[in-house]
Amino acid sequence: MSTQSNTGRTDRRRGMLAALAFACLGLGLIGVSGSSAQDLQSELDSKEGTLAEEKDKKGVLSSEIEEYTADIDQLLGEVATLRNREAIVQERLDRTQAKLHREVDHLNVLRDRLQKSMHILSARLVEIYKSDEPDAITVILQSDGFDDLLERYRYLDSIQAQDAAIVDRVHTLRDETKDLVDTVRAARDEIAAREAELERTRIQLEAREADLEVARAAKADALDSVENNIERLEGDISALQDDIAAQLQAAQAASTSTPTLPAGPIQGESSSGFIWPVSGPVVSPFGPRWGRMHEGIDIAAPAGTPIRAVANGSIALVQSEAASGGYGNFTCVDHGGGVASCYAHQSSQAITSGSVQQGTVIGYVGCTGSCYGDHLHFEVRVNGAAVDPMGYL
Numbered sequence: 592m593s594t595q596s597n598t599g600r601t602d603r604r605r606g607m608l609a610a611l612a613f614a615c616l617g618l619g620l621i622g623v624s625g626s627s628a629q630d631l632q633s634e635l636d637s638k639e640g641t642l643a644e645e646k647d648k649k650g651v652l653s654s655e656i657e658e659y660t661a662d663i664d665q666l667l668g669e670v671a672t673l674r675n676r677e678a679i680v681q682e683r684l685d686r687t688q689a690k691l692h693r694e695v696d697h698l699n700v701l702r703d704r705l706q707k708s709m710h711i712l713s714a715r716l717v718e719i720y721k722s723d724e725p726d727a728i729t730v731i732l733q734s735d736g737f738d739d740l741l742e743r744y745r746y747l748d749s750i751q752a753q754d755a756a757i758v759d760r761v762h763t764l765r766d767e768t769k770d771l772v773d774t775v776r777a778a779r780d781e782i783a784a785r786e787a788e789l790e791r792t793r794i795q796l797e798a799r800e801a802d803l804e805v806a807r808a809a810k811a812d813a814l815d816s817v818e819n820n821i822e823r824l825e826g827d828i829s830a831l832q833d834d835i836a837a838q839l840q841a842a843q844a845a846s847t848s849t850p851t852l853p854a855g856p857i858q859g860e861s862s863s864g865f866i867w868p869v870s871g872p873v874v875s876p877f878g879p880r881w882g883r884m885h886e887g888i889d890i891a892a893p894a895g896t897p898i899r900a901v902a903n904g905s906i907a908l909v910q911s912e913a914a915s916g917g918y919g920n921f922t923c924v925d926h927g928g929g930v931a932s933c934y935a936h937q938s939s940q941a942i943t944s945g946s947v948q949q950g951t952v953i954g955y956v957g958c959t960g961s962c963y964g965d966h967l968h969f970e971v972r973v974n975g976a977a978v979d980p981m982g983y984l
Contacts, residue, residue: 635831636881642824645817652814659807666800673792680785691778698771705764711757865901865983866949868934869956869967877979886977887933887970894965896956898934900947901983902926908933909943912959918968919960922953932980935968936960 868890875889907925915921920937924947938957947953958965971980 635828638824638828638831642821642828645820645824649814649817649821652810652817656807656810656814659803659810663800663803663807666796666803670796670800673789673796677789680789684782684785687778687782691775691782694771694775694778698768698775701764701768701771705761705768708757708761708764863983864949865932866899867984868898868901868932868969869896871896871966873981874966877977877981884977887935887968888980890967890969892956892965892967894938894955894957896967897941897952898937898954898956898967900924900949900951900953901932902949903947904932905946906942906944906953907931909940915960917961919957919962920954921960923972924953929974931972933970933972935970936962936966938965 869892871890871892873888874891875885877888878885901924904924904926906922908921908923910918910921912919915935918935920940921933921935922937922940922943923931923933925931934954936957936959937954938959940954941952942954956965956967962968969980971978971983
């Protein structure tokens with residue numbers, strides 16, 4: 592788009608040069624074709640204003656698209672981070688799942704052992720119930736001597752110890768089974784919670800990414816529309832400039848004998864005592880122009896035309912193009928009584944200090960600073976305030 596912008600600026604410069612050239616044809620041409628050219632120029636100014644607005648919109652839309660793109664890039668980074676977290680969590684889940692499988696296998700083993708122990712305990716209880724085993728007193732009373740008593744007691748104690756071991760084994764296996772069931776349930780709950788968290792995060796990120804993509808697409812569509820408008824406006828401006836150029840050619844062909852310099856006071860002294868600084872038509876008057884105040888008049892003249900002081904005075908201000916900015920090479924002459932005259936866009940300055948006489952060459956016509964063709968921007972200032980120079984010429 593930078594090439595199109597440079598082309599647009601070149602076309603506008605060409606348009607302003609064409610307008611100045613048209614003005615230089617003289618006041619006599621205004622009655623013939625000035626109205627039409629003025630209408631075209633007004634339309635051209637309107638198109639250029641609209642074009643500037645569209646380019647401003649384009650800049651805003653481009654900035655917004657860049658912001659959306661940055662947000663999407665940031666979101667993609669968050670997604671990448673999430674994927675890394677998913678990989679880490681998945682690794683943990685795999686380890687937890689493997690541990691869970693081992694615990695489940697262990698649980699199954701414990702359940703088998705518990706079931707067998709329960710069978711043994713049940714069988715032993717049935718056996719005790721059926722056999723009606725003697726208690727300790729019966730064993731003592733029925734024993735034959737001390738050795739038989741001791742042997743019978745050891746046997747009874749062994750039976751009781753075995754029964755107690757069976758009961759303890761059952762209790763231990765039951766407790767281990769309960770603990771392992773709790774561990775398995777906790778592991779399963781942890782896996783489910785982490786999977787749910789990852790799923791919620793993924794859904795949120797995908798929703799945000801989708802919203803940003805939709806918004807960026809809408810801005811891109813708007814940008815395409817603005818670029819189409821810019822292309823259309825540039826085409827309209829080019830066509831208007833071609834129409835103006837055609838009218839210029841027709842006007843030049845119809846007025847080859849018409850003098851280009853107006854007669855009368857332009858070359859002589861006015862009632863205020865001022866002379867014209869250069870001879871040529873006024874192509875832009877004093878007053879509002881392009882949304883701002885034009886504080887002087889623009890007089891069209893060829894490059895290098897001598898610029899003369901309009902009255903006696905002294906050099907009050909001299910600025911180079913770099914110092915004055917839009918005024919280019921700029922000179923102001925103090926005529927006394929708070930009245931001063933100023934001369935802008937000079938190609939070069941002939942005098943930079945001291946007194947001047949009316950008619951003294953102070954510089955030469957050019958196009959330095961902000962201008963679109965060779966001309967003199969002339970101002971009259973009273974106590975520093977700009978006034979219409981036509982009241983003094």
